[in-house]
Amino acid sequence: AQSVTQLDSQVPVFEEAPVELRCNYSSSVSVYLFWYVQYPNQGLQLLLKYLSGSTLVKGINGFEAEFNKSQTSFPLRKPSVHISDTAEYFCAVSDGFNKFYFGSGTKLNVKP
């Protein structure tokens, strides 16, 4: 089975500062990688996904992530955050059998 580790449960950051949310996964096979965002009292929304090809993936709302196979990591980055980015972010992995494994989530708190 796969596992996903999000080392930071909470990340406080000031508005307009850059941010990186960490994600590591364990897998001995090829995986598909995803980042989702969850706003309060809402479901999850896909930010971006890596299936194959270029390791740098650009998503919605100015977010991007870089797949690093040797370090089995997929960190999420944004060069300048806004108050509206305050939410919980989930990293997820699928091994190609329609089964998803999610990390425990990172709460991003953007302060003015």
Next chain:
Amino acid sequence: KAGVTQTPRYLIKTRGQQVTLSCSPISGHRSVSWYQQTPGQGLQFLFEYFSETQRNKGNFPGRFSGRQFSNSRSEMNVSTLELGDSALYLCASSFAGNPDQETQYFGPGTRLLVL
């Protein structure tokens, strides 16, 4: 296009009861997946249905079951409720039945409280 809808949004039950949750996917979507979200365990995969067949199942006891109808609507049932079943239950749909490569669209969830 309407999004994924889940009913009811909130539910309170007592231990030992059973509960049925409903999920209506986006029109045209044939794959529906269910997840349990709790503060302690995070998001855990329950099962996935495609064209009325369960294709994948997570590591949950047999008290958790589901089904999918011919119109792709799905229901999830939990029998003999336990306090630990209190959670947000999320459903997600995708179009072609390959959620790995298709985008999964999530509903707002059903928040279940077991007393």
